[in-house]
Amino acid sequence: MQEPRFSPEEISQIEAFCQRYPTRQSALMPTLWLAQEKFGELTPPILRLVADTLNLPYAHVEGVATFYTMYLTKRKGKWLIEICTCFTCGECGGRELWEYAQQTFSLDEEGTTPDKLFWFREAECLGACDTPPVVQIEGRRMVFSVTPEKLNLILSQLREGQLPSFESVPIRNPE
Ligand code: FES
Numbered sequence: 001m002q003e004p005r006f007s008p009e010e011i012s013q014i015e016a017f018c019q020r021y022p023t024r025q026s027a028l029m030p031t032l033w034l035a036q037e038k039f040g041e042l043t044p045p046i047l048r049l050v051a052d053t054l055n056l057p058y059a060h061v062e063g064v065a066t067f068y069t070m071y072l073t074k075r076k077g078k079w080l081i082e083i084c085t086c087f088t089c090g091e092c093g094g095r096e097l098w099e100y101a102q103q104t105f106s107l108d109e110e111g112t113t114p115d116k117l118f119w120f121r122e123a124e125c126l127g128a129c130d131t132p133p134v135v136q137i138e139g140r141r142m143v144f145s146v147t148p149e150k151l152n153l154i155l156s157q158l159r160e161g162q163l164p165s166f167e168s169v170p171i172r173n174p175e
């Protein structure tokens with residue numbers, strides 16, 4: 001298998017991250033995110049590439065990548081779908097949505113569909129408690145007030161290779 005590499009453009013981007021901070025260590029999180037966007041997951045060879053690029057110890061890079069749930073050291077399905085079942089969402093349809101997903105899409109114990117196209121996880125609060133239940137796709141697209149019908153629609157879009165359209169957090173008028 002070919003050794004993973006960053007392109008010259010990606011190296012420039014990483015160097016730009018480094019310029020923002022007093023030390024290269026501080027550029028680790030955006031560099032891990034860039035690597036995850038490029039490679040899909042952060043396997044040991046990718047973590048080694050990140051460590052070498054930033055001139056950091058491998059153990060430190062691995063420690064950060066395995067601490068935060070947003071970093072995927074092992075991808076279990078093509079599309080990651082996180083359903084918030086925390087606080088408000090849990091009380092306002094998030095639990096039911098999670099159960100719906102488990103039953104309807106025959107999720108295994110890891111939360112993946114039999115064809116490994118979708119990987120569902122429960123999420124802690126995603127910071128949009130005013131619009132429960134909230135679903136996050138691939139860690140970068142949030143969808144609000146998700147019903148089972150809306151979830152089905154999201155999955156159809158993802159099957160076509162499309163992320164759901166961007167939604168702003170709806171602002172309610174204080175009465
Ligand atoms: S509890 Fe779901 S976004 Fe806060």
